[in-house]
Each structure stands twice: as C-alpha cells, then as structure tokens.
Amino acid sequence: MMIEVLCRLWDRIHSGKQPHSRGCRSCGHCCDLYGGYLHASDADLKRWRQLGRDDLLALVNEMGWIWIDPEKRRRGDPCPFLQRISPDEARCAIHAIKPDMCRDYPSLDHGRHCVRGIYIPRQTSPKDPTLH
Ligand code: SF4
Ligand code: SF4
Known part of the structure; x- marks a missing residue:
C-alpha cells in the first residue's frame, strides 16, 4: 500500500518529463543485461502453479533463481x-x-529510471504492450 502511494507520488513528480525521456521503448536492453539474474517471488511461483506453467517452474532452481536450465544449472544465460x-x-x-x-523494473530503488536513463512510470496493466 505504502509502495503504491510512493509510486503514484513519484509518477506525479515526473509527469512533466518530455516524451523522449519518459516511457518504455520496448528495446529489451534491460532484459539483455539482467534477464539472466532474476529471482522468482512467492507470488510468481503461486501464479505459475495455478496456471499449470510447469515449463516456467522447471526453470526455477532450489534457491528461487530463474531462468536456470535444469541441465546447465547456472545463472547468467x-x-x-x-x-x-x-x-x-x-x-x-x-x-x-x-x-x-x-x-517492477525499474523500481523506486532505481528512481524508476531504467538502464537507458529513461523514466518509466509504474505499469498499471499486464496488457500494457510495452516491456516495462
Ligand atoms: S525499461 Fe528501458 S531498457 Fe528496458 S525495455 Fe524499456 S526502454 Fe528499454
Ligand atoms: S521482461 Fe520478459 S523477456 Fe524481459 S527478462 Fe523478464 S521474462 Fe525475460
């Protein structure tokens, strides 16, 4: 709840940003950089179990790191x-x-600025076509 309030406040502060410095471009550069170093939350695991996504669950190691190939068993791919x-x-x-x-990327810890320095408002819907 507190996070939601902070995000809304942060979005309001940055609402005047020029279009070129606000909003995800779906370039995937953050995924290239960090996609091999992700961790599943309890909510992720619950959601994937409910959806029967065994293919996703198979890529979670015993420590919760994703996406771990069961044969290679290493992070960073x-x-x-x-x-x-x-x-x-x-x-x-x-x-x-x-x-x-x-x-959640980029989080409040990043000031909601992604690796390209672009301000990314909090995503409100999973149907949002942008990556973040
Ligand atoms: S958050 Fe930034 S780096 Fe990631 S896809 Fe969007 S524009 Fe690209
Ligand atoms: S947003 Fe999708 S493509 Fe990007 S790192 Fe996450 S799971 Fe992979």
Whole structure:
C-alpha cells in the first residue's frame, strides 16, 4: 500500500518529463543485461502453479533463481522469453505473467529510471504492450 502511494507520488513528480525521456521503448536492453539474474517471488511461483506453467517452474532452481536450465544449472544465460524483433525492439513472450522483478523494473530503488536513463512510470496493466 505504502509502495503504491510512493509510486503514484513519484509518477506525479515526473509527469512533466518530455516524451523522449519518459516511457518504455520496448528495446529489451534491460532484459539483455539482467534477464539472466532474476529471482522468482512467492507470488510468481503461486501464479505459475495455478496456471499449470510447469515449463516456467522447471526453470526455477532450489534457491528461487530463474531462468536456470535444469541441465546447465547456472545463472547468467540470456532470458529464454525475450523475443528480439530488431536491435532496438523486443517483446516478452510471457508478458502477462512475467516475474514480479520484471514487472517492477525499474523500481523506486532505481528512481524508476531504467538502464537507458529513461523514466518509466509504474505499469498499471499486464496488457500494457510495452516491456516495462
Ligand atoms: S525499461 Fe528501458 S531498457 Fe528496458 S525495455 Fe524499456 S526502454 Fe528499454
Ligand atoms: S521474462 Fe520478459 S521482461 Fe523478464 S527478462 Fe525475460 S523477456 Fe524481459
């Protein structure tokens, strides 16, 4: 609840940002950089179990790290769900049910500025077509 209030306040403070410095471009650069170092939340695991997404659950290791190939068992591999359309455009193949870490990126800890320095308002709907 407190996080929600802070996010709304933060969005209001940044509402005057020029269009070029606000809003996700769906470039996928953050996914390229961090997609191999994600952690599933309890809510992610519950959601995927309810949806019967054993394919996703199979890529979670015993410590909760994702996406871990069961044979290689190492972190740092590219996210298998990033679909690159061009060097500057990408899609998430599991956008509607992607991990909370992806949904929350960039967090308040990052000042809601992504790796490109762009201000990203909090996503309000999983149907939002942008990556973040
Ligand atoms: S959050 Fe930033 S780096 Fe990530 S896809 Fe959007 S514009 Fe690109
Ligand atoms: S799950 Fe989706 S949003 Fe998360 S790193 Fe992979 S492609 Fe990006």
